[in-house]
Amino acid sequence: MSASILEENTASHETPGTPFHPPFAITPALEAEADERISHYPGNLRSATLPLLHIVQHHFGYISAAAIDWVAAKLDLEPIKVLEVVTFYPGFRQSAPGKFHIRVCRTLSCAMGGSHELMERLCELTGIDRSASDSHHHPISVSPCGKYSVEFAECLASCGTAPVCMVNDDFHEAVVPDKAEELLGKYPG
Amino acid sequence: MITYTKPPHPREHRLIFKNVDRVGWDPSIECYLRDGGYDQLKKALKMVPKDITEEVKKSGLRGRGGAGFPTGMKWTFIPPNNTKPVYLICNGDESEPGTFKDRYILHQDPHQLIEGMVIAAFAVGAKTAYIYIREEFPAAAQIVEKAIEEARAQNFVGANILGSGFDLEIYVHRGAGAYICGEETGLIESLEGKRPYPRIKPPYFPAALGLYMCPTIVNNVESLCHVKHIIEMGGDEYAKLGVARNTGTRIVCVSGDVKNPGYFEIQVGKVTMRELLYDLCGGPKDGREFKAVIPGGSSSKILRCDETFKLRNPDGSERELGFWDIPLDFDTLAACGSMAGSGGVIVMDNTRKMSWVLNNLNAFYAHESCGQCTPCREGSTWMRKISDRLVSGEATPEDVATLESVAYQIDGRTICAFGEASSWPVEAIIGKFREELLADTRPGLAEKPRNPEAEAQRRFLQPV
Ligand SMILES: Cc1cc2nc3c(=O)[nH]c(=O)nc-3n(C[C@H](O)[C@H](O)[C@H](O)COP(=O)(O)O)c2cc1C
Ligand code: SF4
Numbered sequence: 073m074s075a076s077i078l079e080e081n082t083a084s085h086e087t088p089g090t091p092f093h094p095p096f097a098i099t100p101a102l103e104a105e106a107d108e109r110i111s112h113y114p115g116n117l118r119s120a121t122l123p124l125l126h127i128v129q130h131h132f133g134y135i136s137a138a139a140i141d142w143v144a145a146k147l148d149l150e151p152i153k154v155l156e157v158v159t160f161y162p163g164f165r166q167s168a169p170g171k172f173h174i175r176v177c178r179t180l181s182c183a184m185g186g187s188h189e190l191m192e193r194l195c196e197l198t199g200i201d202r203s204a205s206d207s208h209h210h211p212i213s214v215s216p217c218g219k220y221s222v223e224f225a226e227c228l229a230s231c232g233t234a235p236v237c238m239v240n241d242d243f244h245e246a247v248v249p250d251k252a253e254e255l256l257g258k259y260p261g
Numbered sequence: 262m263i264t265y266t267k268p269p270h271p272r273e274h275r276l277i278f279k280n281v282d283r284v285g286w287d288p289s290i291e292c293y294l295r296d297g298g299y300d301q302l303k304k305a306l307k308m309v310p311k312d313i314t315e316e317v318k319k320s321g322l323r324g325r326g327g328a329g330f331p332t333g334m335k336w337t338f339i340p341p342n343n344t345k346p347v348y349l350i351c352n353g354d355e356s357e358p359g360t361f362k363d364r365y366i367l368h369q370d371p372h373q374l375i376e377g378m379v380i381a382a383f384a385v386g387a388k389t390a391y392i393y394i395r396e397e398f399p400a401a402a403q404i405v406e407k408a409i410e411e412a413r414a415q416n417f418v419g420a421n422i423l424g425s426g427f428d429l430e431i432y433v434h435r436g437a438g439a440y441i442c443g444e445e446t447g448l449i450e451s452l453e454g455k456r457p458y459p460r461i462k463p464p465y466f467p468a469a470l471g472l473y474m475c476p477t478i479v480n481n482v483e484s485l486c487h488v489k490h491i492i493e494m495g496g497d498e499y500a501k502l503g504v505a506r507n508t509g510t511r512i513v514c515v516s517g518d519v520k521n522p523g524y525f526e527i528q529v530g531k532v533t534m535r536e537l538l539y540d541l542c543g544g545p546k547d548g549r550e551f552k553a554v555i556p557g558g559s560s561s562k563i564l565r566c567d568e569t570f571k572l573r574n575p576d577g578s579e580r581e582l583g584f585w586d587i588p589l590d591f592d593t594l595a596a597c598g599s600m601a602g603s604g605g606v607i608v609m610d611n612t613r614k615m616s617w618v619l620n621n622l623n624a625f626y627a628h629e630s631c632g633q634c635t636p637c638r639e640g641s642t643w644m645r646k647i648s649d650r651l652v653s654g655e656a657t658p659e660d661v662a663t664l665e666s667v668a669y670q671i672d673g674r675t676i677c678a679f680g681e682a683s684s685w686p687v688e689a690i691i692g693k694f695r696e697e698l699l700a701d702t703r704p705g706l707a708e709k710p711r712n713p714e715a716e717a718q719r720r721f722l723q724p725v
């Protein structure tokens with residue numbers, strides 16, 4: 073892999089979560105998974121950008137500059153075309169979350185149900201300091217131990233069972249603030 | 262007798278949600294086939310594609326994704342002399358706040374959607390179809406992919422489906438957490454591997470130029486499921502459900518301040534607000550009173566529970582309609598100045614402050630604007646900043662007027678309907694709760710410079 077300008081400009085900063093994710097390395101299995109995805113878009117390689125980024129994020133926790141280079145090479149694109157996708161979509165991350173990444177819904181019905189208080193409880197219990205996060209550039213805050221991270225998400229399409237949240241790929245309903253401890257108990261680390 | 266883990270309310274009429282929460286039901290194809298699954302596909306494949314579109318037209322089905330556009334009509338917008346490939350896209354982005362229906366179809370009844378899609382693809386001549394599923398539904402993406410494989414194994418998907426000579430591949434495409442991917446042209450850009458910037462209109466429908474600049478039909482998950490039932494019942498019979506121009510059933514999702522929130526499949530226009538909120542949802546929480554309702558997803562204009570509307574009858578005369586008597590259909594809600602939208606009903610009671618509600622929605626739209634058009638990108642951010650001041654007690658009465666004027670400067674001046682989606686909540690909440698918002702402001706603040714630049718300027722400029 074050629075060292076690219078991306079390396080300098082988009083190198084992701086380390087977080088306490090970094091040790092919980094494997095370093096970027098492409099295995100034959102990943103290569104095959106990527107090729108299978110690419111076959112879903114006959115004649116339109118670029119369409120596989122999001123699917124390939126999902127593969128990367130799923131395996132490595134976040135999308136590094138090396139990963140962007142790999143996706144770009146695979147799809148015959150300039151790396152900037154991949155980078156611009158990564159930076160647009162809130163679902164793609166450029167630095168490591170915790171081992172358990174918690175997304176709490178902040179939108180109206182969940183907010184009425186107490187999701188902002190839930191977020192406060194989760195931060196208290198995990199020692200997360202959200203003061204440096206904002207909704208755009210630094211949406212994720214990681215606990216000092218690296219095991220947990222939190223992020224506010226917009227409506228998760230389960231407003232009737234508010235407040236809701238996701239921990240990695242698991243979905244949890246009716247997590248009132250008092251249930252924060254119980255929720256974390258399911259992910260002891 | 263079908264039994265349910267969460268029994269449907271007697272006022273419900275379940276077609277699409279027949280299998281949701283059904284005891285003994287699972288998303289496997291065996292289960293679906295035991296229940297007559299794919300019989301309608303067999304029936305449809307014996308029809309002429311044009312006749313399927315005709316049945317869908319007769320059914321009066323209107324899109325359940327937001328705009329309520331007639332589905333059958335949309336299908337006819339594919340240019341007649343087209344020689345390019347045609348694509349069918351199922352919009353499973355489900356990201357309009359307040360909406361939570363497609364979730365249950367994707368997780369619990371994926372074959373209903375696949376059957377509807379194969380029929381729709383056959384009708385419009387699409388050989389490739391994509392199901393765009395929001396990133397936050399990882400389990401649904403797996404369930405649907407498994408279901409597609411099962412359907413392929415039985416030749417309901419793939420080459421020469423059931424010997425009809427019709428080929429169709431269906432793939433799942435996952436989003437990545439951006440609301441704007443629900444807008445159909447944004448969705449198409451996202452499927453092309455780009456930032457989901459909505460496209461400039463015209464063309465107004467991707468049916469003319471869509472995915473890879475080919476004719477593309479985009480329909481919501483629920484809309485595509487209805488197609489199966491239209492084939493089963495016949496367009497005319499289906500049109501008897503619901504009321505004139507607002508036919509069939511639809512899933513209404515209720516959240517917020519009611520005793521029993523949840524999803525209810527009702528005949529369109531056959532249930533009023535009063536019945537929905539008191540009978541189906543059990544009324545307000547103890548000791549509270551209903552205050553306001555957002556009737557069709559967060560982008561629709563809020564209605565006050567004590568409002569009365571002046572509507573025009575077909576003969577030109579006027580009649581009055583109180584909020585509680587509004588039937589839940591497309592046309593009446595539009596006549597009341599709001600919309601049925603995506604079916605997401607968000608209820609607020611007297612414990613809620615409107616400035617807080619407004620600020621929550623402004624934060625959503627400021628976060629989700631794609632940033633292509635200046636009025637939307639800048640306006641949504643300014644609206645959030647002003648309502649931030651409102652909730653922190655730092656706003657002046659003039660701020661309310663400024664907020665309102667910003668909203669009116671977005672509306673109608675943008676590439677996509679997100680502009681309206683972000684400004685309508687502001688216009689409606691200010692229009693209907695102005696006194697309440699003004700009570701949260703502090704007149705004295707007007708004298709104070711509002712930002713560091715203004716403060717610096719004041720220090721260095723000579724007073725006039
Ligand atoms: C900002 C915005 C967001 C939208 N989000 C969704 C969505 O999440 N799901 C959906 O089905 N339609 C959504 N739509 C509507 C789609 O653009 C499109 O009209 C719809 O998918 C067409 O399907 P239908 O005719 O079956 O309703 C959205 C529209 C706008 C302007
Ligand atoms: S209206 Fe907003 S969301 Fe739509 S294209 Fe313009 S900037 Fe993007």
Ligand code: FES
Nearest residue numbers: 177182228230231
């Ligand atoms: S508002 Fe939280 S799921 Fe919709």
